[in-house]
Amino acid sequence: MSTYNRSSEGDHQQLSARQEALLRRSLRSSVSAMPTPPPDLPVSLLRAARRENELGVVGATISLIRAQWPVVTRERLVLGMVAATVLVFCAAGGLMSGFDLLLLAGTLPVAAGLFTLLLSGPLSDPAHALVSATRTPFGALVFARTTVALTILVGLSFAGSLALALVGETLLTTLVAAWLGPTVIIAALATVLAQFWRPAVTVVLALAAWAGLVLLAALELNGVVSPGVSLQAVFRPGAGPLLAQLTLAVALTLAAWSLATRPGLTGARS
């Protein structure tokens, strides 16, 4: 008797040999009338497998990201992202020092999270149809699309920061430091979590945590609350905290990439 059965003595529902045989035979009988799978693997699959082999994992990832670029940029969503980013920077330009950084740090990571969500689910219908039809693991698609969206968002935000730095008093490095770390961290975190749960859940979780932090920082800035550790450092980081943020972002991105390319792991579909 196996350890499994031995350890279950007392509470295990034991079947007699005849009952077990009957159960097995019943199941096999039901299966014998089932259709059979195709006799061989489709040529398309073998071709795709060969191509992946030639490219290697890194090559396949780059290839996937390149393939997702037109898919993402075709979406109207990207226009919304551009418009929202421009608006955020216009608004930040009209705010007092401190609040502008808070606005950038509060909204751009949220935008990154939302784009991760919208590019991964049925809210963006054409893309979702593609996700449903493709054989590529879902996690890999989320990773590739988030990379594309983030590239666009970071590019736009950098241009916006440059414009603000030219017309305002805040240094470019301070402006970029306010949003770059949190934006990449939130997007990478949402992508990592999307390998396990539905993107809607993961993005809401990541954004809820971030929103809480931003709210506390805003209250602190207004003097409503005074937390033990000042949260302003998060939004106005020095070289050390910024390096730590970027290190965390890189680690999360690598984790997302590793999970997305992990065999057998498909992630959750929204």
Next chain:
Amino acid sequence: MESLLAQWFKFGSPRLGDRKGVVGVAGVDLIRAVAAGDQDALRELYRLHSRELFVFILRRLGDRQLAEETLQDVMLAVWRGAKSFRADASVRTWLYSIAHRRVSSAMRKLPERVTAYEPDLMESHADGPADKLEISDLEAAIVAALSELPERQRVVIELIYLHGLTGPEAARVLGVPVGTVKSRQNRALRALRPLLEEFDDVYL
């Protein structure tokens, strides 16, 4: 029933639940060959295991086309992940683990909950003798009772009694503790026991 069993043995792949056959060294060698980029090894692996994996997938998804696509997904995942295969689990357990994850993912795409794929047993048995038909009746009743079980319990029963996995192997496939498999098996058998006892005297 004999004709059905004979038909069953005609499959190119090993009979479901058969612990011997390709399981073991040959399977591990195949995986190593797949990891080395040998497509013939992948095709051989498919030839050997596609039937049992397809049954596992189709019974859970209930849709033939989706099951075929999911089976292809499994083979692609095998291709991609062969290098990460560790011989601490059998090849079959590994394949079923991948299939389980793919099925779980595919199930989320389905518009509504599906029940186990159930072919028309009466039709498939209709050409047999009368006493065989009686046996097929009770088998159909057992399978019908099984399909009424919650999906989690049904999968455990099928992995153990149809696919021939052990409890710990089923736990590994499903990614749950052995105790969880045990309790699901217990609950399922408790539900099936009256039916099995009722027909115990009829059978054999």
